[in-house]
Amino acid sequence: MSKREKQAIGQQILAAFRAAGAEEVAPDLLLPAETLLDLYGEDIRARAYVTQDPIRGEVMLRPDFTVPVVQMHMQNGAEPARYCYLGEVFRKQDQGELQPEHPRDNEYLQAGFELFARDAEADAEVFALFHSLLAPLGLRASMGDMDLLMDAVRALPLSGARRAALLHHIWRPRRFARLLARFSGQPEPRNFSQPIAPWSGLRGREEMQRRIDRLQADAGELPLPAIWVARLERLFAIDAPAPEALRQLRELAAEIPDISEAVERLGRNLALLAARGIDTDGIRFDASHGRHTMEYYDGMTFSFVAEGHADWPPVATGGRYDALAAVLGQGRAIPAVGGIIRPGLVHELGGLA
């Protein structure tokens, strides 16, 4: 398949993003590795091409656009700001025990749109833009909301330490389930013998002592009532056409009042989408949608998937990533929402026209 045709589709998407008010930016292909590795951890090292520059140190062939676009915005941007871009990203497709017959591309185009704004309509603006652009392809649109899940976890009658542990592992379903099971039972007291071996390594004695103190305090915690586990499980399992999901969420909000704000925000977003002419019955709201993505999005998440191509990645993905932008902003909080489309997959589906 010709690169020029994919590039042409990318340009078509880019034109639509520009028409939506975005300024086109062109981040570097070689990015400093350290920031990306610290943010994404080993997930990205396994996937990204890392190389050495004698002056700049470890550099990475651009694995995604979000980080350089956020950094660019922070240096010279003022909110609200809309950016778009088109270019290659590079991802190793390290296979497991068997080599796939049709390996996925390790170099492909992404066309993206990022919006930095303190605006209640920002989520709806981005989702609607992607939805209308991709409408000719008949993709399955899914939506989730990580903030809603995190509000539900914050609402659990637990100690601060337990709540923090659950929030930290919300993207790791089995570890999360194990923690929840442990917090629901009577904790087994643990006794640690004083180490005989000499102290070694960077982790200090006092760090270990703090953790042991925390564990001892935790042993006195009351078990989480089963009703809360059931409520959380009900929430995580919600997966229905958006208006129906909203109805179920409102019902659940009667039992978990702390999610009401996020639920009503979803209600307003759906109303905004409907006002923009989108049939919200055609959007699937899957409460656990964002739990399967990289640890990255902390609000609305969305994806557009081509049905009948089970082995494809989503044609488009995106979401809100305020926390990531805050980390990169070194204290300066920038509400950020955006997404990418893969022009290569759009091309395989016959293009947008």
Place this chain on the structure above:
Amino acid sequence: MIRLGVPSKGRLMEQTFDWFAERGVRLSRAGSDREYAGRVEGAENVALVLLSAGEIPRELRAGRIHLGVTGTDLIREKLPGWRSHVEELAPMGFGHADLILAVPDCWADCEGLDDFATIARDFRAEHGFRLRIATKYHRLVRAWLSAEEVADYQLVDSQGATEGTVANLTAEAIADITSSGETLRANHLKIISTPILRSQATLLRSVAAGDADAVQAFADRLGL
């Protein structure tokens, strides 16, 4: 002619020679100890190729040797999609070693992987960077930790003397091959959890090298 790749030195070579001798095939080095050519007695049309154990996975994949002897650890680490490239004909019962995760012995509060995950999270919050695990088995360790849903760590490359990295403050934990655990103990490290991989010397067949009938005949000759 079937090409059989065997580690070129040390105990691994000697034990490989013994293993074949027990099955009626005598392997030996031709000429002096320094010459990397070999002799095969007791089987027709088999040539012995002496190689560094670490190169055997690559040679098998390329099909430059039909059969090769190397550790399971090297195959799984060095050959992505290994099942598509080699077939395990026989575990050979020697060269046993486990790939393990070890932490300082003084970490009294670390008794398993769940503890480790929590310690990694605390460490990152305290020190501002991810807990470092020194290893040369990057792919195996990363895949295992990902399957176990451990986050907040980073791998740092260590091609030798890995057990020393913790005392040298260049890593907080190590993932390495151990057979007896003596080096770990000497460096005040302890193993947590079950092994990432149990490895042993294995006889492997290259898919790319072909000549399936001749290879099968030789395998029959070895009683496999």
